[in-house]
Amino acid sequence: MTAQPHRLPEGGAIDRSRPLGFSFNGRRYTGFAGDTLASALLANGVHLVGRSFKYHRPRGILSAGTEEPNAIVQLGSGASGLPNLKATRVELYEGLAARSVNCWPGPWFDLAAVNGFAHRLIPAGFYYKTFMWPHRGWHLYEPFIRRMAGLGRAPDGPDPDRYERMNAHCDVLVVGAGPAGLAAAEAAGRSGARVILADEDCPPGGMLLGSADAGGHGEATAGLEAMDNVRVLTRTVVTGYYDHNFLIALERVTDHLGPAAPAHLPRQRLWRIRAGRVVLATGALERPLVFANNDRPGTMLAGAARAYVNRFAVLPGRRAVVVTDNDSAYAAALDLHRHGVEIAAIVDLRPDGDGTQCAEAREAGLNILSGHAVIDTAGRRRVRAARVARLNDDGSLAGTVSALPCDLIAMSGGWSPAVHLFSQSGGTLRYDAALRAFLPDVSPQAARCAGASNGAFDTASCIAEGHAAGAGEPGAPGPVQPAAPVSWAVPARSRAGEARRFVDFQNDVTAADIELAAREGYESVEHLKRYTTLGMGTDQGKTGNVPGLAILAGTLGLSIPEVGTTTFRPPYEPVAFGAIAGRDVGPLADPVRRTPLHAWHEENGAVFEDVGQWKRPFYYPQEGETKDEAVARECLAVRNAAGIMDASTLGKILVCGPDAREFLNRVYTNAWDGLAPGRCRYGLMLGEDGMVLDDGVTACLSENRFLTTTTTGNAARVFAWLEEWLQTEWPDLEVYLTSLTEQFATVALAGPDSRKLLGALTDDIDPAPDVFPFMAWREGRVAGLPARVFRISYTGEVSYEIVVSAGDATDLWAALMTHEVTPFGTEAMHVLRAEKGYLMIGQETDGTVTPLDLDMGWMLNKKKDFIGRRSLARSAMRDPMRKRLVGLRTEDPATVLPEGAQILAEPPSGAPETMIGHVTSSYRSATLGRSIALALVKGGRDRAPGTVHVPLDDRTVRAEICDPKFYDPEGERLNG
Amino acid sequence: MTSPRYSIFSLARNALGYHRSWSRAWRSPEPQPSYDVVIVGGGGHGLATAYYLAREHDAGSIAVLEKGWLGGGNTGRNTTIIRSNYLWDESAHLYEKSLKLYEGLSRELNFNIMLSQRGVLNLAHNEHDLKELSRRVRAIRLNGIDSEVLDPAGVKAEVPIVNTSPDVRYPILGASIQRRGGIARHDAVAWGFARAADARGVDIVQNCEVTGIDVSGGRVTGLRTSRGRIAANKVGLVAAGHSSVLAAMAGLRLPIESHTLQAMVSEPIKPILHGVVMSNAVHVYVSQSDKGELVIGAGMDGYNSYSQRGSFQIVEGQMGALVELFPIFSRLRMLRQWGGIVDVCPDASPIVGKTPVDGLYINCGWGTGGFKATPGSGWAFAHTIAQDRPHALNAPFALERFASGALIDEHGAAAVAH
């Protein structure tokens, strides 16, 4: 096995029959199925994996899990590259190609390591104190700082992978499949509850996988798989805990397969889980010890070293110093020893280690140095020796320092229960001085921790707690271990050494930085975090936060609970943006709404406009036509002959009931009392603030039934608005609303020929103006189809809106097209209505415009109350200098003002100018052979006749205020 | 009380002593029994108010009371976008004043707030957006503020990684850009103002929650706090998300609702995005911090909240939009998400001015966009408190506008939170 010199000849949960080739920084290696990238690198003797964020110090592998701060790699390249992955969480596959991040040319020799020499100049927060020269000079420095910062690189193309989202419901969600989680899932499963058990690792087993006494969990898993009410999700990290027991989990569906992933499967699946109750059996995370140069490759957590030998059959070193302030590292020492690692010493910070553990270690012949500490290390790219000294009772250094040669330092600074999700749930934490850990206290949600995440650190109580939690029974408090004197940071021999005691490995935050922050007044733990960046790396301080805040507490002379923790926030483990977006990307990014005539428009070359989610034909260019030419042609066709437009997107609401009329009276500004069946009326709707909300035509179908039309963009909003008033304010009104927008298609037929055309298409509707006047509607058959025809006009021409069942729309359109008609789009409609000075909601209005501003005071009925009326009486609404609607004629008829252009009373004289209004609509009118514009101008038509000035980019255009009815002001053509 | 000047030289000098002799950036004083002016709320706006009061006015003794840690409110959790391209004159003038102050702030405070004027783009995705954008840019320019319109090619030139393909669900049809806009280091703004205010004698009292406001004869007389009663002649409420709660202590009702606004950061990556990109239509905005994370925001949660926790669906919408705009971000990962409590007014403009209670002033309602206003708001509010009348810059933003109807509707500017 020379290819993997540090692989044990047997053992481990790896599949030796499946060797896998992979590369790291361009060099080729082999590992086995079941390896992580980290374990495979260790098997090949690679400890130096990357460089740190700020000082570019050589870094190795600290952990064997998600808490990893150091071993950050870039996977793959190009569009499918993945930055910032933790080597400890990447499962090995054939062909995997990884690189170190944030170092150049590589981790072995990294140019930016000069930062390390400047270490002393750039402590925490140095950038706040400098880079202020010259005045506004930050932009000179920023690019350099930016280039130094950041870890991996973003892919360089669109993501080739798919992501899915899945909604799931369960009675019990169990997070974590260690002994506690397995027991919980089993107990909950037996009760018949719907259970989901999720674990970020694969296979299930939790810490058992990494301990020598593995086994047992296999059986438990098999038992679970036999229950149909239990769903086991492996490679699934529960990463966010939101309100009302909503959690998200990310399943890595094919990440571990690499290029062999089947194409039809998503790379990842985001589970959105609504759980009745949640059992958090998320285990505990081991903490590093803080001593000088504790970051050299070859220094790792004791539990991780143990996992590497047991689970992966990898020797993380040949000669180890185990350093600890608690019992758990003894098991690691023993396991390492059993697998042939020479234990140079177990260095125990406590004056006397625990009896049983010590005894076992002594029995095995291990050298135990109680009351000692590792105070420094030697080596550069790999640890060569641990410097060990005796500690006084107060934690200060005593006696001489000896160097213990070693290539592995396995350290344990105690365990932090993984309370992240519990805390995200809104749960409070309490500090347990005996365990030296924050434990879950009370959650406002149905959440409960079990096992190591609840402070139970032996397997039997984990199982017992898991069982109780799964079954929903009260749990018994676990055994409490005796308090141990502890030093959260081992002093160093020199000040330089003190400044190299790392707490947050990824962001290079040292104990000295924490002390500096405290000294400068950044005393709150939240200030500490933001000033030093402690815990802000990709690991979110899973290992370093507790030692960090403990050091702060020590510096300030406060207790640890007084200092408290920073806020735990989702996600527990980072989640790809693509996985959150799921399939809401590309053409599926947002629903598209299409009218029944969409296919025809598409086939006939329509250019579409997005109006909300709708696709509407904007104009229909013919071969070689520009937009302006097409629009002009369409407009002229309507003015001179006939045009048809798809108006199906207009909102249609059936208002039905004995109080329908009264209801309309309240929601529209005008009165509806006199509207007889067969007739329609234009209505204006305000918000309660008096601002114009929407407009449209309402037809009286029968005494108690009205059909109301809304603008396209406001259809849903108006429907909701009306329902809201009915249900919440006027439940006594007997009115029912039904949306008929989808049921009917509307085709507007407009132009002087339209009456004749309609006549040709119907036998039972007499279009003669005296029997079918303006603002009337008739029911009958058009082109043989049952239809309602409304004689209303938005173009100023004789015009009809023909409303048929959506299923009949294409037949109607086809029948119309057999005549001399020109299809026209929304842009021509905009021009035609502007020629008439008709307002368009959203263009002349923007939520700040009242009917008075639009000179539509005549629409305000004086005899009744209506929504928004009172607001129109407020003092600011009566200001004569409010902006009001006018027409504008440019001096030069060829000049088309840009919409949105601002208007001045005087020629521009230099900013800031006094603006008196703006152009709301502006077009070239083919009918009139000149430009026209509508505008909102202070004082409105009180300024007419008068000249205003419209500054454009390169010149100022003069224009005359005029009546906004540019075309046929008397409205004769309506009856034409 | 003078703290040493910060410079590369003081940094080097201190390095020799292993940084053991830096003094506190601000003191941690016990609250005095009485002050001439008490500012409630140690966010950027409150600290800036205290600073300008101490620097530009003869206001007597000043304290800032903060219930938690200074800068821990929205100042410490915003997406740091700074710009002054507002539609209405009133807003444009106020935000531009603020931007101007920002431009000299690192020097002024002797604290590097890392103002990075990298340009802010607002994208347009449909005809209606384009028209709005044209209107806005023209108004802004006539107010003497820089702003330009970009076509899709111009957008691509500014931000090469943005997807300007016409074949997407909501293609980019254009954009406006304010080149003087950008981002700044939010915490540094709070800390810099705190340090500078402290140096001018302002007492900044943290962990001091105001629990009651004493009013007698229509005049404010003092405050009850978690650290005892503090008498005051004048009180400025600058408590952002908690404004309604404080106003209620003085018997006032405000046209304000508190909502959660969420934000998130990605893992840090090498520089990839230079400017700040915002899109109202698809609802997302993003910039890359100097540390390398993408800082991303979107719209507010739809219900009132004082929880600093939001709903995941907002994040999902935000990510859909982001990946649409920047397909190459799909494989980057969300590192952390959080929420802040924003105080929103019906017209999406702030309230800065006097209240019906004598000696009680209010500065609130900045909603989703007040970080950019921090120095300007503090400057104008300090004037208002010191002179007992609003400055011309903030006079239009009085509470009375809700009765008169003279609202300053900036929904267009704030349709997306920023």
Add this chain to the structure above:
Amino acid sequence: MAEPARGVEFRVCPPRGRIELRGDPGDGAFVEAASNALGLEPPPTPNRSRSWADTVILWLGPDAWLIEVPAEAEHAVARALEESLSDRHASIAVAGAGSVTWSLTGPRARDLLAKGMTLDLDPERFRAGCCARSLLAKVPVLLHRPGNDPLYELTVPRSYAEFARDWLEDAALEYADTR
């Protein structure tokens, strides 16, 4: 056994008649008149359907129902309702052309829907005879479980139909083959 089933079988249902009925279920006369016209009482229980012969009535809201009838009967049934309810406060609207209905069957039909819907579709909870309005991938839909086969009927507003179909087909790629 037949051929190995595809994960989801997805079919467009033939056009059907639909009528949206609104009225007060507390008004006995309304219920009686509606029942007389329909031969079936509008279900008073939220999110339940009721069916007899060709007629299905789905609960949409506390005073709203969707009546499904054969396409050719749509207008006749609407007229019958109108007549029978002429003296009651009620609203009757023909709505058949406004939406399309698809049926979904197969072992992965539930998973397919769960990708886009937040409803709890557990077969024990969303049983035969259950119906609900909700959202599927931001599209307002009406989901109905008429019986055990077809498992689900999904009714989508007409304007969204093409989008929703694209979405479902894309979502089903993963289940194209369960072999």
Add this chain to the structure above:
Amino acid sequence: MLLIPCPWCGERDESEFACGGEAHIARPPDPDALNDAEWADYLFMRTNPKGSQRERWCHTHGCGRWFNVERDTVTHRILSVYRMGEPPPKDAP
């Protein structure tokens, strides 16, 4: 992500609902009787409490009904739900 108990449909995901803000703000029966400030109070002023708030929600993408919810604005716990027109339950736990 809230789980809102619609009085008709039972618990449904927040995405199906729209929040209508503070409840029980009745429209003044005679708006003309109010001065501008009083009208502004109805239009704009809100209690915006920190803690329990009575507010209106609509099950927009479900049964379409508006109803009242009593919810804690800090914990987001839903304390009670009652239909339009019903009085708020007293002393919800």
